[in-house]
Amino acid sequence: xxxxxxxxxxxxxxxxxxxxxxxxxxxxxxxxxxxxxxxxxxxxxxxxxxxxxxxxxxxxxxxxxxxxxxxxxxxxxxxxxxxxxxxxxxxxxxxxxxxxxxxxxxxxxxxxxxxxxxxxxxxxxxxxxxxxxxxxxxxxxxxxxxxxxxxxxxxxxxxxxxxxxxxxxxxxxxxxxxxxxxxxxxxxxxxxxxxxxxxxxxxxxxxxxxxxxxxxxxxxx
Amino acid sequence: xxxxxxxxxxxxxxxxxxxxxxxxxxxxxxxxxxxxxxxxxxxxxxxxxxxxxxxxxxxxxxxxxxxxxxxxxxxxxxxxxxxxxxxxxxxxxxxxxxxxxxxxxxxxxxxxxxxxxxxxxxxxxxxxxxxxxxxxxxxxxxxxxxxxxxxxxxxxxxxxxxxxxxxxxxxxxxxxxxxxxxxxxxxxxxxxxxxxxxxxxxxxxxxxxxxxxxxxxxxxxxxxxxxxxxxxxxxxxxxxxxxxxxxxxxxxxxxxxxxxxxxxxxxxxxxxxxxxxxxxxxxxxxxxxxxxxxxxxxxxxxxxxxxxxxxxxxxxxxxxxxxxxxxxxxxxxxxxxxxxxxxxxxxxxxxxxxxxxxxxxxxxxxxxxxxxxxxxxxxxxxxxxxxxxxxxxxxxxxxxxxxxxxxxxxxxxxxxxxxxxxxxxxxxxxxxxxxxxxxxxxxxxxxxxxxxxxxxxxxxxxxxxxxxxxxxxxxxxxxxxxxxxxxxxxxxxxxxxxxxxxxxxxxxxxxxxxxxxxxxxxxxxxxxxxxxxxxxxxxxxxxxxxxxxxxxxxxxxxxxxxxxxxxxxxxxxxxx
Numbered sequence: 001x002x003x004x005x006x007x008x009x010x011x012x013x014x015x016x017x018x019x020x021x022x023x024x025x026x027x028x029x030x031x032x033x034x035x036x037x038x039x040x041x042x043x044x045x046x047x048x049x050x051x052x053x054x055x056x057x058x059x060x061x062x063x064x065x066x067x068x069x070x071x072x073x074x075x076x077x078x079x080x081x082x083x084x085x086x087x088x089x090x091x092x093x094x095x096x097x098x099x100x101x102x103x104x105x106x107x108x109x110x111x112x113x114x115x116x117x118x119x120x121x122x123x124x125x126x127x128x129x130x131x132x133x134x135x136x137x138x139x140x141x142x143x144x145x146x147x148x149x150x151x152x153x154x155x156x157x158x159x160x161x162x163x164x165x166x167x168x169x170x171x172x173x174x175x176x177x178x179x180x181x182x183x184x185x186x187x188x189x190x191x192x193x194x195x196x197x198x199x200x201x202x203x204x205x206x207x208x209x210x211x212x213x214x215x216x217x218x219x220x221x
Numbered sequence: 222x223x224x225x226x227x228x229x230x231x232x233x234x235x236x237x238x239x240x241x242x243x244x245x246x247x248x249x250x251x252x253x254x255x256x257x258x259x260x261x262x263x264x265x266x267x268x269x270x271x272x273x274x275x276x277x278x279x280x281x282x283x284x285x286x287x288x289x290x291x292x293x294x295x296x297x298x299x300x301x302x303x304x305x306x307x308x309x310x311x312x313x314x315x316x317x318x319x320x321x322x323x324x325x326x327x328x329x330x331x332x333x334x335x336x337x338x339x340x341x342x343x344x345x346x347x348x349x350x351x352x353x354x355x356x357x358x359x360x361x362x363x364x365x366x367x368x369x370x371x372x373x374x375x376x377x378x379x380x381x382x383x384x385x386x387x388x389x390x391x392x393x394x395x396x397x398x399x400x401x402x403x404x405x406x407x408x409x410x411x412x413x414x415x416x417x418x419x420x421x422x423x424x425x426x427x428x429x430x431x432x433x434x435x436x437x438x439x440x441x442x443x444x445x446x447x448x449x450x451x452x453x454x455x456x457x458x459x460x461x462x463x464x465x466x467x468x469x470x471x472x473x474x475x476x477x478x479x480x481x482x483x484x485x486x487x488x489x490x491x492x493x494x495x496x497x498x499x500x501x502x503x504x505x506x507x508x509x510x511x512x513x514x515x516x517x518x519x520x521x522x523x524x525x526x527x528x529x530x531x532x533x534x535x536x537x538x539x540x541x542x543x544x545x546x547x548x549x550x551x552x553x554x555x556x557x558x559x560x561x562x563x564x565x566x567x568x569x570x571x572x573x574x575x576x577x578x579x580x581x582x583x584x585x586x587x588x589x590x591x592x593x594x595x596x597x598x599x600x601x602x603x604x605x606x607x608x609x610x611x612x613x614x615x616x617x618x619x620x621x622x623x624x625x626x627x628x629x630x631x632x633x634x635x636x637x638x639x640x641x642x643x644x645x646x647x648x649x650x651x652x653x654x655x656x657x658x659x660x661x662x663x664x665x666x667x668x669x670x671x672x673x674x675x676x677x678x679x680x681x682x683x684x685x686x687x688x689x690x691x692x693x694x695x696x697x698x699x700x701x702x703x704x705x706x707x708x709x710x711x712x713x714x715x716x717x718x719x720x721x722x723x724x725x726x727x728x729x730x731x732x733x734x735x736x737x738x739x740x741x742x743x744x745x746x747x748x749x750x751x752x753x754x755x756x757x758x759x760x761x762x763x764x765x766x767x768x769x770x771x772x773x774x775x776x777x778x779x780x781x782x783x784x785x786x787x788x789x790x791x792x793x794x795x796x797x
Contacts, residue, residue, distance in 0.1 A: 004632040007664040008654035011596060018597050028594045032531055035590070047538050061552035061567070083719045089464040122467040122558040123566065128719045130705050130712055136552070171552045173702045183706040 058138050062170040063121045065139040066114055068157045069132060071187040075100075076158065077133035080109040084125035084134055092118035093125065104186045114157065116142055117150040123171045132182050138167035233316055234258035240279045246270055256490070256730050257308075259319045261300075264332035267322045271335040274309060274318070282309035282318055284633070285339035285620045285764075287731075288346060289744050289757035290353035294379040296748055302326035305349060307342075308731055308742065308759065312617065312631065315638050319731065324355065331356035341620025344767040352377040352454075362397075367447040367796060370395050376455050377755075383455050397443050400431050415778070419448050423526050423782045426792025428766070430781070437777040442770040449796040457756040461722030462488050462562055465756065470556040472758060472794040475518050476511035476737040478504075478547070480794075481560040483734035486641065487743040488562045491730045492723070494697055498683075500564045500690035501642050506577060506680050507547065507559070508734070509673040513584065514540045515737030515789070516624075516666040523663070523786030524595065527604045532591045539584040546576050562723055563698035564691030577681055581674055588670060595663070605660035609772050609784030612657055619771070620764035623739025625788065628665045629657035636735045647679045662787040697723050722751025736761050738789040760794045 017023050039046055049056060069077045080097035096111035125134050144150045159165060174180035230238060231254050238252040241260075250270055251261040262270050274282040286308040293299040303324035310317050324330035334357040336343050347366040349355045354375035357363055365372065371393035374381050400414045417423070417430040424430070427448035433441040453472065457465045469484040470477040482504045489496065521536035544554040549570050551559035559566055570576075595601050611621070616629035626633055632651045636644040652668035654661035691698045695714040704711035725747040733742045739761025746755040765788045773781040 003650055005650040005652050005668065006654065007652045007668045008656050008661055011664060014597060014599060014602060019599050021599055024598050028598065031590050031593050035535070047541055059549040059552065059570070061550070061570075062548065063552040083716070087461075087464065087719050089460055089467045120467050120556065120558075121553060122556075123552060124464070124467075124558075127566065127699060130715055132702075132706065180701070180703040181707065 058167075058170070060138075060169065060175065062136070062138040062140075063123045064137050064167065064170050065116075065142055065152075066125070066157055067135050067137050067159045067165055067169075068112065068154065069135060070159055070161060071185050073187040074161050075105065075187065076108055076112075076154070077131055077185075078109050078112060079105070079131055079133070080107045080112075081130065083128045083130065087124045087128040089122060089124060090118045090120045092116075092120075109154065112154050112157065114152050115150060116144075116152055117147060126171055126173055129173065132173060135169060135173070136171040137165045138170040139165070140167075230254045231258070233318075237280070237318065240277065241273075244273055244277070246273060255319070255728070257317050257319045259321060261321045261323060264322055264324060267320075268333045268335060268338070270320065271338040274320070275338050279314075280311060280318075281313045282311045282316075283339075283617050284310040284312055284622070285341040285345075286310055286317075286622075286740065287742055287744065287757065287759035288342060288349055289755075290349040290355060290377060291746065291755050292353065292377065292379045296746075296754060303330045303353065303355070305332055305355060306744065306757075308744065309339075310633075312633060317639070317731070329354050329356045331358060333358055334360040336360060339620065340618045341764045341767070344763060348763075351375070354378065364395075365447075367450040367452075369393060369447065376452055381455075383452075383459055397431060397445075399441065400433065400443070417778075417781075419445075423785060424790075425522055425786070426790060426795070428790065428792065428795075430770075430785075432773070432778070432781070434778070437779075439773050439776060439778065439781060442773050442781075444766055444770050446766060446792075447796050449792045451797070453758065453797040454756055457753050459752070461752045462725060463723065465753065466560060466562075467556065467558045470558055472760065472797065473515070473736060473738070473741070473762075473791045474555060474793045475791055476508075476515035477555060477557050478507045478511040478559065479515075479734055479736045479741060481557065482508050483732065483736065483741045484743050485560045485562050486734065487730055487732035487745050488723070488725060490732055491725050491728060491745065491747055492562070492697060493726075494563060494692050494694055496564055496692055497689045498643075499685045499688045500692075502680050502684050503550075503565060503569055503573075503690060504560060505642050505644075506677050506684075507550070507557075509677050509680075510543045510546065510577075510580070512673050512735075512737045513670045514543050516670050519738075519786070519789045520591070520663060520666055523659075523783070524601070526786045527601070527783050529595065529598075529601065532594055535587050535590050535594075539580070539587050542580055542583060546573075546580060549573075549576070561691075561698065563694065564689075568690050574681060574684060574686075577677060581678055581681075584674060585671070588667065592667065596667075602660060604779075604783050605658065605663060605787070606656075607658050607660075608776060608780040609659040609662075609787060610657050611768070611772060615768075615771075616657065619768040621739070621768060622761050622764075623736065623789075624662055624665045624669060625739065625765055627651060627653045628661040630655045634735055635733050635740050639733065641732075641734065643680065643683075644676075646683075647676050649676050649679075659784055659787040724749060724751060725753075733759075738762050738765070738791065758794075758797060760797065762788065762790045762795050766790055766795055 071077055080095050082095055085093040085095050092115040094113040095109050097107050098110035100106060100108040126136055234252055234254040237258050241247050241250060246269060249266045253259040274280050289306045291304040291306055293302055301323040305322040307320040322332050324332060334346055346357045346360055350363050351365040351368050352375055369389040371389040372387045412435055415432045415434055419427045419429040429445040431443050432439045453468055456468055466481055469480045472480045517536040517540045521533040524532045547557055548554045551557050551566060611629050613630045616626050630653055632653045634651050637651055649672045652665045654665055699718055700711040700714050705715045727747055727749045729746045731742055731744045733740050741761055742759030744757040745753050748754040769788060772784055
């Protein structure tokens with residue numbers, strides 16, 4: 001705690017010299033010329049950059065375009081649990097779930113669309129994902145010619161194995177060295193029962209027949 | 222003592238009740254004790270109570286903060302369908318109070334205007350008329366304010382379905398009646414009616430100023446707002462408590478951090494949870510940095526309006542470096558979405574403290590440069606000194622807060638008056654000025670930036686090097702990812718929080734922070750579900766914009782532009 005300070009009284013009225021314009025103009029010139037010379041001789045430290053030749057070095061928490069992470073065999077880690085779609089404050093994620101032929105994967109997204117014109121890049125989807133399936137990249141250049149192009153599907157979002165993500169990883173659920181162990185990759189875990197193929201189980205009568213239903217689209221209550 | 226006695230009241234509520242028992246109103250006003258002393262009154266007694274609250278020497282509630290409508294349609298057990306909830310502050314006594322005017326579901330629900338008592342209530346009443354359909358008999362200009370004239374229905378009523386759209390054609394947008402009047406000198410060039418905006422470089426947002434001129438002087442003015450209205454309050458009702466955070470960022474987008482902190486503080490108080498010191502201090506440090514950014518933008522843009530461009534670049538450099546710090550913390554520069562109910566999205570990076578310290582060294586250099594260029598410059602003084610004057614009495618009556626109020630000589634800053642977080646531990650000064658003109662507001666903001674740097678320096682001294690930033694209550698905060706991946710119980714907490722939201726206990730709360738341009742209040746009502754039942758923002762620039770049309774009358778157009786810059790109007794917060 002402390003007091004109250006009267007800033008107006010501290011500044012006071014202008015002196016005669018200050019009112020004569022020219023001395024104040026020169027005093028101002030001193031400041032601007034100093035900045036000019038400093039910028040001229042230390043041109044590398046200029047605060048402006050020559051985009052797009054030069055690019056800003058953003059932190060590894062930058063919230064850019066989303067990426068859908070993949071398992072070792074290239075399938076999506078996403079299990080279509082709708083948690084990102086539910087938490088999304090902009091309601092920009094559309095998921096249609098399907099039954100995956102491999103029983104270890106159970107569900108997968110047939111459709112996973114993010115409307116980039118609605119997205120506010122808050123990172124809530126990354127926080128909400130329990131399967132380490134959605135990260136964000138540092139890619140912030142997403143210009144489109146029409147609104148249809150702005151809806152990014154799996155083909156645009158998936159992280160293709162062997163191809164580095166444009167501009168690198170951004171906001172993600174854990175970072176190297178923070179002690180988090182990512183969830184086990186379902187493609188490498190042994191699957192019970194049997195060899196896990198649904199069709200074989202169905203033939204044996206161990207699984208009910210698959211009844212395709214109308215696509216479910218996540219909606220808010 | 223009347224029959225209104227309730228068993229145990231807190232000291233301020235008890236004092237109001239005792240004082241009230243000496244007035245003729247005592248039988249008709251019920252005193253309750255919620256987070257603030259709360260008075261319940263019927264519409265007929267409201268003007269008398271208002272006068273009493275303002276004039277009684279033991280009360281003196283002179284600062285009108287907010288009027289929030291509430292629709293109790295889906296809130297069982299309430300006394301009336303509608304409530305008009307008024308928040309007031311007493312500068313002499315330094316106390317907040319809440320008044321609820323209970324409105325039965327009439328057609329339309331109506332309560333008398335209190336414009337005569339607190340002129341600040343003018344626009345707030347128009348807002349309640351617009352969004353709830355309350356009628357205010359005696360109000361001279363009861364028109365829609367946030368929604369356009371072609372809008373059908375009242376958006377914040379519970380029986381109004383969100384998602385409906387109403388399109389306004391150009392002919393639906395009405396000018397105020399006086400602007401269409403043809404006076405004695407109709408058509409005369411010098412007494413014309415001028416439209417400044419809605420899209421004008423000097424409005425720094427979308428604001429429409431309609432001014433009747435006599436030569437260069439403004440003889441009558443009116444502002445029309447709402448061009449950026451996106452019904453933040455209705456949208457919050459359809460989202461979870463955490464889902465509102467990105468929306469709150471977009472209120473005052475120049476200092477987004479402060480809005481988030483204000484909002485989550487309200488929810489945390491309702492939940493009754495404590496945040497670790499480290500988390501609170503991160504919020505404080507980044508809020509103060511955001512305040513510096515906000516003032517930088519305000520002063521820079523204001524000086525551009527009066528023709529001084531260089532300062533803009535000097536002030537935008539510290540802003541750029543602060544953005545870099547915010548980006549390193551949370552991954553976004555402008556709309557940070559960094560806070561969460563119960564803490565922060567993620568801990569600060571390892572080099573947070575050294576980065577803050579280097580900012581503390583670099584920012585004052587730019588402030589000194591601007592000081593040298595501007596403060597004693599006769600041209601700037603000529604433009605700002607003595608223009609846009611707001612007297613102390615007017616500032617209080619118009620409900621101004623923040624630098625506007627302090628520049629008029631009232632040392633009211635909620636960080637000091639109603640301290641929250643660690644502000645009572647820091648040693649800092651409230652800058653005030655006695656003149657109330659545009660130049661005073663510039664000086665107050667310059668000094669506030671220096672005081673903010675001092676607060677950050679002190680916060681860094683007590684900043685714990687290690688430790689949690691989040692509450693460990695997993696009913697509120699998402700469990701750590703490691704636990705979610707490998708532990709069933711944590712996954713269940715995670716699932717419940719994401720799918721259903723935080724279960725905030727039933728009740729209501731008004732909490733405040735000192736936003737960059739004044740007292741930023743959040744009034745939240747919870748019904749025990751995962752999202753807010755009602756969320757009302759007390760935007761600091763709303764009363765400022767209401768006062769603008771009174772400040773500019775008598776001045777020239779060029780002064781109006783210079784004055785508008787010093788108000789610090791942020792359209793995102795003004796229009797919500």
